Amino acid sequence: MSADTTVSVTGWGRTAPTAARLIRPATYEEAAAAVRECGARGGIPRGLGRAYGDAAQNAGGAVFDMTGLDRIHAIDADGGTVLCDAGVSLHRLMEVLLPLGWFVPVTPGTRYVTVGGAIGADIHGKNHHVSGSFSRHVLAFELLTADGGIRTVTPGTPLFDATAGGMGLTGVILTATVRLHPVETALMTVDTERATDLDDLMARLTATDHRYRYSVAWIDLLARGAATGRAVLTRGDHAPLDALPKGARARRDPLAFRTSRFPAAPASLPEGLLSRTTVGLFNEVWYRKAPRAQKGRLQRIASFFHPLDGVPHWNRIYGRGGFVQYQFVVGYGREDTLRRIVRRISEHRCPSFLAVLKRFGDADPGWLSFPVPGWTLALDIPAGLPGLGAFLDELDEEVAAAGGRVYLAKDSRLRPDLLAAMYPRLDDFRALRAELDPRGVFTSDLSRRLTL
Amino acid sequence: MKDAFGIPQSLLVLGGTSEIALATARRLVARRTRTVWLAGRPSPALEQAAAGLRALGAEVRTVAFDALDPESHEAVLGKVFAESDIDLVLLAFGILGDQAHDEREPVSAVRVAQTNYTGAVSAGLVSAAALQAQGHGSLVVLSSVAGERARRANFIYGSSKAGLDAFAQGLGDALHGTGVHVMVVRPGFVRSRMTAGLEEAPLATTPEAVATAIELGLRRRSETVWVPGALRLVMSAVRHLPRAVFRRLPV
Numbered sequence: 176m177s178a179d180t181t182v183s184v185t186g187w188g189r190t191a192p193t194a195a196r197l198i199r200p201a202t203y204e205e206a207a208a209a210v211r212e213c214g215a216r217g218g219i220p221r222g223l224g225r226a227y228g229d230a231a232q233n234a235g236g237a238v239f240d241m242t243g244l245d246r247i248h249a250i251d252a253d254g255g256t257v258l259c260d261a262g263v264s265l266h267r268l269m270e271v272l273l274p275l276g277w278f279v280p281v282t283p284g285t286r287y288v289t290v291g292g293a294i295g296a297d298i299h300g301k302n303h304h305v306s307g308s309f310s311r312h313v314l315a316f317e318l319l320t321a322d323g324g325i326r327t328v329t330p331g332t333p334l335f336d337a338t339a340g341g342m343g344l345t346g347v348i349l350t351a352t353v354r355l356h357p358v359e360t361a362l363m364t365v366d367t368e369r370a371t372d373l374d375d376l377m378a379r380l381t382a383t384d385h386r387y388r389y390s391v392a393w394i395d396l397l398a399r400g401a402a403t404g405r406a407v408l409t410r411g412d413h414a415p416l417d418a419l420p421k422g423a424r425a426r427r428d429p430l431a432f433r434t435s436r437f438p439a440a441p442a443s444l445p446e447g448l449l450s451r452t453t454v455g456l457f458n459e460v461w462y463r464k465a466p467r468a469q470k471g472r473l474q475r476i477a478s479f480f481h482p483l484d485g486v487p488h489w490n491r492i493y494g495r496g497g498f499v500q501y502q503f504v505v506g507y508g509r510e511d512t513l514r515r516i517v518r519r520i521s522e523h524r525c526p527s528f529l530a531v532l533k534r535f536g537d538a539d540p541g542w543l544s545f546p547v548p549g550w551t552l553a554l555d556i557p558a559g560l561p562g563l564g565a566f567l568d569e570l571d572e573e574v575a576a577a578g579g580r581v582y583l584a585k586d587s588r589l590r591p592d593l594l595a596a597m598y599p600r601l602d603d604f605r606a607l608r609a610e611l612d613p614r615g616v617f618t619s620d621l622s623r624r625l626t627l
Numbered sequence: 628m629k630d631a632f633g634i635p636q637s638l639l640v641l642g643g644t645s646e647i648a649l650a651t652a653r654r655l656v657a658r659r660t661r662t663v664w665l666a667g668r669p670s671p672a673l674e675q676a677a678a679g680l681r682a683l684g685a686e687v688r689t690v691a692f693d694a695l696d697p698e699s700h701e702a703v704l705g706k707v708f709a710e711s712d713i714d715l716v717l718l719a720f721g722i723l724g725d726q727a728h729d730e731r732e733p734v735s736a737v738r739v740a741q742t743n744y745t746g747a748v749s750a751g752l753v754s755a756a757a758l759q760a761q762g763h764g765s766l767v768v769l770s771s772v773a774g775e776r777a778r779r780a781n782f783i784y785g786s787s788k789a790g791l792d793a794f795a796q797g798l799g800d801a802l803h804g805t806g807v808h809v810m811v812v813r814p815g816f817v818r819s820r821m822t823a824g825l826e827e828a829p830l831a832t833t834p835e836a837v838a839t840a841i842e843l844g845l846r847r848r849s850e851t852v853w854v855p856g857a858l859r860l861v862m863s864a865v866r867h868l869p870r871a872v873f874r875r876l877p878v
Contacts, residue, residue, distance in 0.1 A: 183804060183806055190631035190632075191631055193806045194759075194762040194805050194806025228631065229628065233762075234628070235760060235761040235762025235806070496846075496847065497631070558632060559847070563632065564631075564632040564634065587630060588631045588632065591636075620628050623712065
């Protein structure tokens with residue numbers, strides 16, 4: 176085990192840094208020892224640090240960096256399952272599994288998340304309306320609990336439902352068995368179309384989403400007036416082998432996983448680079464350059480799912496002040512709330528160039544799992560935007576009043592008293608933690624802030 | 628814990644009747660702050676301050692604290708930190724003294740120095756250690772432009788603030804990288820009880836304006852905040868004036 180070092184830790188949004196001892200276990204025994212010896216201020220597992228807020232930091236305590244435990248133990252290439260350590264990234268899984276004709280069941284907008292983090296945040300992807308969230312595809316995992324013991328946890332048990340979406344607060348996931356999705360190629364067939372405003376967008380998504388495995392809409396939240404909510408829809412599925420043109424390079428090696436990599440964002444960028452003007456300009460160009468309607472374009476997995484992964488440290492473009500991700504969901508039938516919030520965001524002139532709208536399908540049983548059937552909107556905003564805190568508080572009120580919720584993996588600022596309204600199983604979660612971990616060994620800045 | 632905008636959930640005010648501190652507390656309570664500790668000498672004013680914040684919805688407790696009794700600081704503040712994390716410590720106690728009187732009565736002058744400087748050294752170090760142990764938090768120190776350059780009219784007060792300011796800057800450097808943030812706030816002339824009856828200086832400001840600047844500084848994790856901001860430039864010029872010229876200025 177590496178020597179303990181006290182480091183300043185933040186989430187991907189780079190706000191609210193706190194100091195913790197970083198421990199990087201290389202074996203399960205070291206992980207168990209780290210949990211047993213983590214001290215009065217507890218510890219929290221951390222993967223690749225892509226949670227935007229404070230979920231994987233623990234001020235004054237320990238942070239268990241799980242990326243040292245990254246072995247893939249077994250792949251069932253016939254049945255389509257993988258057994259691996261929790262510290263394995265989805266990127267690594269894609270590298271290994273794609274040549275065998277398998278893909279991860281669910282991927283978020285980045286492949287640099289670990290399997291443990293994917294379960295802890297119960298991540299969702301562009302296929303949620305078809306496939307649900309990540310935990311639906313988890314057949315079992317091993318959990319290191321506060322007493323230092325290791326339990327095998329399977330779906331349908333309270334411990335599974337508390338851990339899926341439980342933000343690492345029930346224990347440290349050591350290994351997981353995940354069911355995979357079969358693919359014939361490493362390419363996607365993609366349909367693109369433009370929507371002129373929010374109502375047009377919602378109508379298109381409602382009418383045709385079921386035809387696509389993957390679906391997402393990039394939405395221009397700086398557009399106002401009649402264009403409010405104009406968007407570019409990108410939807411598709413894994414390309415079958417016969418969709419590749421004969422004689423093409425891809426045809427010879429259809430399962431090759433290719434990624435592109437641009438230079439990293441510089442470490443220090445001025446504040447206010449992403450202003451209303453620059454983002455407005457970007458959005459205009461982005462909207463205009465999208466085809467009005469295009470069918471069946473072939474695209475690499477990396478560019479379809481993870482366009483930002485090509486730019487290492489892209490979170491630096493927000494400057495020293497960092498940024499806030501705001502993602503909420505409101506159920507079907509609450510389109511009025513969605514319309515009102517979109518209008519308010521565009522009136523507030525939030526310079527957001529990564530705003531995404533999609534439809535969720537059925538929820539999974541995780542008690543603090545985020546997705547519920549409905550509309551989800553995600554956007555990022557520079558934390559330095561004046562009045563942003565109060566503005567987002569007002570949006571929270573609207574979301575909660577509509578029976579919706581915000582996503583804990585992205586949260587860094589929710590008012591604690593709204594949490595119970597958003598997550599009705601919160602009391603069950605607290606009760607299970609009180610029993611499983613009475614001393615509060617697993618503690619994070621998120622759990623302190625929201626009294627999880 | 629502080630949120631993404633640096634707004635604390637729990638606040639400890641050292642100098643619980645300070646108008647600037649209370650204006651800041653009101654502002655923070657309107658956002659995320661739910662728990663407030665007001666530390667000060669027990670008095671009706673302290674209880675009244677607590678009642679005012681309670682009316683805004685905060686859970687407020689008062690604690691007997693005397694800047695002039697550094698020996699007690701460890702025990703008194705230790706108890707507060709033992710209860711729960713403190714996200715923000717606002718070091719706001721201080722007295723102006725009466726320059727003419729204090730020049731004649733050195734013992735009174737020493738009291739100004741002991742309150743504003745010695746007391747702050749002790750309370751600041753005790754707070755800093757506790758914040759460092761919890762791995763997060765901000766220490767906001769109310770300094771003054773008076774500490775930037777001593778002037779004839781209030782050099783006793785000014786020298787005590789100069790000491791405090793230098794101490795707080797050094798403390799901030801010492802705590803860099805520990806998760807603890809130290810912010811020095813240098814207001815100009817603030818219209819308040821402390822300055823009642825004094826002739827107003829140019830660029831005079833209010834406790835509310837200082838509170839606004841503190842909230843902004845927390846969000847930006849600033850190390851130094853001038854209120855109003857224009858004083859940064861003004862004082863930079865004043866500091867470099869030759870003594871002979873400065874002496875003759877009507878300040």
